[in-house]
Amino acid sequence: MGVVVAFEDKSGPLASIDAIVGLTRADMAKVNSTILSRTGSDVTMIPEVANHLISSGGKRLRPILTLATAQLANYGGEGHIKLAASVEFMHTATLLHDDVVDESDMRRGKPAARMLWGNEASVLVGDFLLGQAFRMMVEVGSLRALDILSSAATVIAEGEVAQLAAAKDTATTEDDYLAVIRGKTAELFAAACEVGPVLAERPRDEQSACRSFGMNLGIAFQLVDDALDYGGSGAELGKNVGDDFREGKITLPVVLAFRRGSEQEREFWRRTLERGEIAEADLDHAVALIRRHHALEDTIERARHYGSMAKDALGLFADGPVKSALLDVVDFCIDRAH
Amino acid sequence: MGVVVAFEDKSGPLASIDAIVGLTRADMAKVNSTILSRTGSDVTMIPEVANHLISSGGKRLRPILTLATAQLANYGGEGHIKLAASVEFMHTATLLHDDVVDESDMRRGKPAARMLWGNEASVLVGDFLLGQAFRMMVEVGSLRALDILSSAATVIAEGEVAQLAAAKDTATTEDDYLAVIRGKTAELFAAACEVGPVLAERPRDEQSACRSFGMNLGIAFQLVDDALDYGGSGAELGKNVGDDFREGKITLPVVLAFRRGSEQEREFWRRTLERGEIAEADLDHAVALIRRHHALEDTIERARHYGSMAKDALGLFADGPVKSALLDVVDFCIDRAH
Structure with missing residues (x-):
């Protein structure tokens, strides 16, 4: 499967994350060496498994x-290095546990x-990384940052269980x-963005602004x-196109196509996603139904809406290269759909 | 299977945990209501799964x-309630994850x-409980207790991976x-005992003494x-006798019987535990080999040795009802073998 849906291009040349990568390059080198040292263990299986995933070319x-x-918050200390490594460990732990939950064969193209x-x-190893994440946070010593990140850990797990309960429904x-998705994905983005201004002891409104971003x-x-799971290519995704469909995951393209479809179409979704009776040609048919009802374009439109909210959230910070680079990230995330 | 090996009784009447249960009854009621409220979630599967295990009659x-x-440390605050609940959540999370790792059918007789x-x-749900454990620790606000418990989380996972790597070897x-076993079991006991005197800001030697205990x-x-896995009854264990054997887990009774056995016996252990070729009568034969080499008695003797070290660790505390109740716990744990 490699159906690529052509979305209408509204944003001119595609955005990139080059600016933010450049601005954080020096710090990121420290994060990377922290990650490397904190996956070390005498139990050799731990660095093997951890580094398989960590060094597999995620964008971090x-x-x-x-x-x-x-x-952005003009933080002058070093605590953000360990917190950034903690955030990546929490993310990696989630991926390891997700693969078990989803019975996935591939992750990031490996x-x-x-x-x-x-x-x-x-x-x-997921549990080990979670433990190491908390140890690093404790070393940084900010109880408020600890509160934000430990709450995020709970909310993420809650979101994943909610997804499990909603699966096939x-x-x-x-x-x-x-x-x-607020729980399973967005909460960690929110926590990752909030802890910087928290460490810098910026006013509460700036902390909230970064969280909202x-x-x-x-x-x-x-x-x-x-959207990419129904309209991207495997290379872009680092996993198989149609994985969500095969796992019976109810995502927005399906929610929209289901509601906009005929009763006959709804029966198709029930058979494939709820009862898991999936035949050879069903993925093609699913993609066709999703296209017929413009469900991918509208999923991207919804994404653009949240992207606008993210950008506006940073309005109270003065313009500058870091803010501009953060705004680029929003466009980059949405432009992946092209 | 219900082979009960008669160990020589060296300790007079069997010890009980009645004293320690009595002394902690009022606090434990608070811990129980904390546990109940912290397993609450709008995602109904979370309290269902968590309470299935938590209310299944573990001794806590x-x-x-x-x-x-x-x-024992004369702590006068309330922080120990949330830390005790955190410890139980960490333990429950470990059990949930262990069952997946071991592919267990039963836990605590259910x-x-x-x-x-x-x-x-x-x-x-294990991840959720781990997240909630950290949130409660953060609320208590002791960075040193956070350090101890988050380090324990890492060490426990490391011990479990080490066991996985050593499995069938x-x-x-x-x-x-x-x-x-220091990692997968004893570390949490150590952390559970250390955080009390830490909260009470007792001198470092008392903290270390409790940790060592x-x-x-x-x-x-x-x-x-x-030892009970080869010589107890299912009711005592809350799981199936012979589970370790069937899973190819190398525990001390096997380590001793393997080393004390003939080459023919060692080939039996290799076939059953390493290659997993287990026939109907093999568990009985395994138990017979373990009895022949007095491997259960000597496993209990080893336990008695560590029990003595635990008791001596408390030597620098003045005698009193709490200390005496803690010493009873040591005897109780060892007397389970009878």
Whole structure:
């Protein structure tokens, strides 16, 4: 499958994350060496599994956001390095556990860790990374940052369980779906962006602004991801196109197509997603239904809406290179759909 | 299977945990209501899964130890309640994840959560409880207690991965085995006992004494557990006798029987534990070999050794009802073997 839906281009040349990568390069080098040293263990399976995933070429968007928002808040200390590494560890732990939950074969274009080392190692190395994340946060010593990140850990798990409970349920509303992705994806973006100004002891409104930026960016990011699962190419996704369909995951493209479809079409969604009776040609048919009802374009439109909210959230910060680079990230996340 | 090996009785009447349960009853009621409120979630699967395990009649030994060592340290605040609840959540999260790793069918005499709600829910609800544990610790606000418990989370996961790496390896030495159980079991006992005097801001030597008490008690506890798996009854264990054998887990009774056995016997252990070729009568034969080499009695003897170290660790505290009740816990853990 490699159906690429041509979306109408509204934003001129495609945005890039070059600016934010450049601005955070020096800090990111420190984060990377922290990550490397904190995955070390005498139990050799731990660095093997952890580094399989960590060095598999993710963009490290979440730690970059922590570094950039710390810069935006004129933070002068070193605590943001360990918090950024903590955020990446929390993310990696989630991916390891997700692969077990979803029974995924691929992750970031490579075999999922569970395919190489088994479910057991994925669960336990995930737990190890979560433990290391908390240790680093404790070392930084900010109780407020600890509060934000430990609450995020709870909310993420809650979102994942909610997704599990909603799985295969075609009656899922757009609101239900939004609650799930706020938890499972956007909360960590929000926490990653909030802790920078918290460390810098900036006023509460700036902390909230960065949190709101991260939350809305995270929602936009996940919406685009969900669209790509029906309209991207495997290379872009780093996983198989149609994975969500095969797993019976109810994402926004399906929520929209289901509600806009005929009763006959709804029966198709129920058979495939709820009852898991999926035949060879069903993915093509699913994509065709989603296109017929403009469900991908409108998922991207929704993403653009949350992207705008993210951008506006930064309005109270003065213009400058860091703010401008953060705004580029929003456009970059949405432009992935092209 | 219900082979009960008669151990020589060296300690007179069997010890009980009645004293420590009595002394901590009022605090434990608060811990229980904290546990109840912190497993609450709009995502109904979370309290269902969590309470299935939490209310399944575990002895809550770990939180009791946190409460009792806080009393021993004359702690006057309320922080020990949330830390005790955190300790129980960390333990419950570990059990949920262990069941997935071990593919267990039973836990505490009931079907394991993963048999009722699936592996997915066990992984994710475990993550939720871990997140809630950290949130409660953050609320208590002691960075040193946070350090101890977050480090414990890492060490526990490391111990579990080490066990996974050593699984099915009959070349495991007693030292390798001890390193595993220090991590996977004793570390949480140690942390549970250390945070009480830490909260009470007692001198470092008292903190270390309580940590040492917990560590050695935890080792003794696990040794007896491992002996019961070959010589207890299902009711005592709350799981199936012979589970360790069927899972190819290398525990001390096997380490001893393997080393004391003939080459023919060692080939039996390699076939069953390493290659997993287990026939109907093999568990009975395994138990017979373990009895022939007095491996259960000597496992209990080893437990008694660590139990003595645990008791001596408390030597620098003045005698009194709390200290005496803690010493009873050591005897109780070892007397379970009778």
